Amino acid sequence: MPDPPPLSLSLRPWPINLNPDSSEQLPSLISRIQAQYGHFRGVSEASLEAEIASASDPTATTDSNTTPPPQLHPEPSSPPPSPPNTGFQSTLDSTSSANNVANPNEPTDAAKAKAEMLETLMSAHEDAMLMLDYLSLLVSQHQPEMGTATMSPALKQVVKPGTLGWDRVTRKIDPKAYTVDDKVTRSWKRAGLESAASALLDASKTLVTRIEKEQKYWEQVKAIRDEGWTVVRHPKEKNVLAVRYGFAESGDMFREKGIGALRMKDDGSVVMDDVGVTGIHGNALLRVRIMKNGETIGISVQKERRNGVPGSLRDQIERARNFIYDDELFFELCREARLLAHVGVRTEEGSVAIDLADQRCIIIDMQPLDTDLTDPSDLLSSLTPNDSETAQAILTTLRILLSYCHRASYHRRSQPPPPITPNKPKPPPLSLLRPIATHLFHQTSISNLRLILTKLSKSALAAGFPRAGLGFTISPYIHLAEKAKSPEFMKQENGVEKTIKLFSDALESVATVTLPGKVHCAIKIRTRLQPAWMGTKFSVTVTAGNSSDKDVVGEVDGESIKQQQHAEFWMIEGVGDYIQLCLERGIVREILTWKLGWRQEVEDGEIAKSIDGVARKVRVAVGRNGVSVTEGVTGGRDEIWVWGEDWGGDPEGRGLREVLERSRKKTAP
């Protein structure tokens, strides 16, 4: 069913049919029919039959499709045909159909209402025009141009403009009414004045309290500024002061956070926004713990150094500064730790861990501050003072290093930058963990090396070699002396920066080992955690002293050991093995100097002697147990002597030399 067209009560008159037979009428007529009855498309047999039925039976239903047949040639005076029935007009329609029964030409209620409306509008219009005329006549006396412009021509003809005047009329004053009026006005005036006075008093009181508040506020703000803190406009909120407690050289994230709004409390004193709400970790400071086998053996102490009275504004600002410092420190630590994953630095949920040898690890995380409760971990019995000191030292070092990094970034940004290129380099993570890890790894390497060398020298001693030609010394951090003398270093002005720079790059130590057979090893241990190579490098240089056996001492990996041989290792085990090899060769060299008749046929730890046509062989090997010497005949049984750290290989406590001499004696005829 097509939508019923809306009831449109047009005030435009029905078009006058001047030329009923003109063909111009048809298009407009068609469009009117379509608007009224719906498009021709909608015409169906059923709808047509319904129309016919309703035409013949005027008391038909209020179906929207039933309409009286359109009158194609209405007379000008007749009212327009009734519009099609719409839903809400059902009652009207029944009467209209009744009307249609009575007299199809009588106007419907809608038409009547329209006529009434027009009448009342006309009369209202007439009243308005009359009023306009009256007023404009009145006005025309004082302002003729304005008045005459709005007067109607009919009025102008009847009455000349400017002929209506007005004046005020004085009345007789009733004295009694006058006094009453007078009293009333006076009392109203008094009431008004009283209320004004009280309002003024109140206003002045509030003003006084306001002034006191403001004075207190500004005094405190001035005190803060005099102490050196920067007071600025709050970047986001209008008309709010803020104090900048953050650091200028922080990364992008933290620079905007370092601002605290200074708000006024009810009594005027200043309170700063609590950074615990705005910071990432809330009120938390950095904590370093040293763990061994899962137990905490050392822990750093949360010593918050604050100068101000707790609760005062200065105290608040200092606390906020401490929190944001440690916040940033932890953030940068986590960023750097990702780089160092391959040297044993782990990042976990909210903590950074450095794995050291010997089941120890260092854990760095943020510990929330509870100023009231003491930390239960302080009471741990597994804590040792030494390790706690180390933990504290690491914490302090981290804080110093962050400050150093801030200075470095300040230097960097004060220099004119290179030209802009399409690839934008990202700023590298700050070097906070690296100096500490370098130091710890270096220490570990040195102590491991010391252990190895001690073991070897004890074994060699047990084998009877004299102490004079045997021994080692380790000089830690020899690079410091060299670096401190370099001209570039001397030119730096700041003492603190100089000191830190010494320790922040590579660390170097040297160990010199003397072995039997006049073999000298110089081991250079260099630990460095910068991008080129990350880790500890052991460079071993072996020199064989003067010997009668010409240059070649032995063989390592297919290459002859000449006067000086150089090797590099990344693992301490490799160094250990190499030193053992050098000891072997050294011992063999030494044996050869004893001139017991042994010869070295191939370049390894084996020496041979031919006695009575029987070839005897002695093999020297240095291993985990110590120095071991195997002697035997080809095809016969071997005799083995081992000299270790703590024991001698021979039941009679003889050294290697005696053993070999005895064997010589044994086979001598």
Next chain:
Amino acid sequence: MNAPDTTTPFFTTSHQELSLHGYVSSDRFPQVIKLLTNLFTMPPDTFTEHHLIHKPHRPKNLPPNVETYYIKLLSRVEDPDADGMDGAQVYDARKQRWAIRLEDLPEVTRRPCVSRSILSANTGSGDVMGFVRAMGYTIHASYFTENRRLVHNNVVLTLSQILVPKTPEAGLGNPYRKDEELRPLDPKNGWIVQASVKVANNSDLDGLGQAVNELTQVKDMVKGVVDLEVIERLALDTRVKG
């Protein structure tokens, strides 16, 4: 994390320079420096530079459309108060570490800045002045600039004053005796301000856009302290006339 080496003055090699300029009168200068220090959160770098302008010899059979350009030799004058030098050091221009630089005429651009190509080469050792002379250039002018430099991200803000020798007998001038031998070119003793950004490649549109943004940012930052504007590009014309 090395502190930068500020002793060897290596100048940036060839790049495109986008810049804005301004002027500060001498009475406002101390206040402006103070305000800029606060805005840029760094104290200004102070240094003196020596500019030697050279004019090319024009060969006779050159077609008339070819332009020739003035080139300049640029060096940073060591601070005479630094350790190891006494105040009455004699200044020898030949012993300075020069960079050879040609500043091209600024290009016509819609960007709100002056954009010019700078061709520059640093030198190692040798007689640079003799080399340039052998190439057919003669010394046309010599002046020193007194500079104060501040940095913000990629923008370098330089305030400079040109000093020329007082008398023709002073030759190329001695920067160690500023008060006796040099006078400011500007009789009112004012300072010229330049905000510049270097872009490595003139075809790098993103880089150029970034440079323009940063320049505009700095311009807004120093609004009220210094007025930075786009100057007439022909004011930086280095072509030889006539």
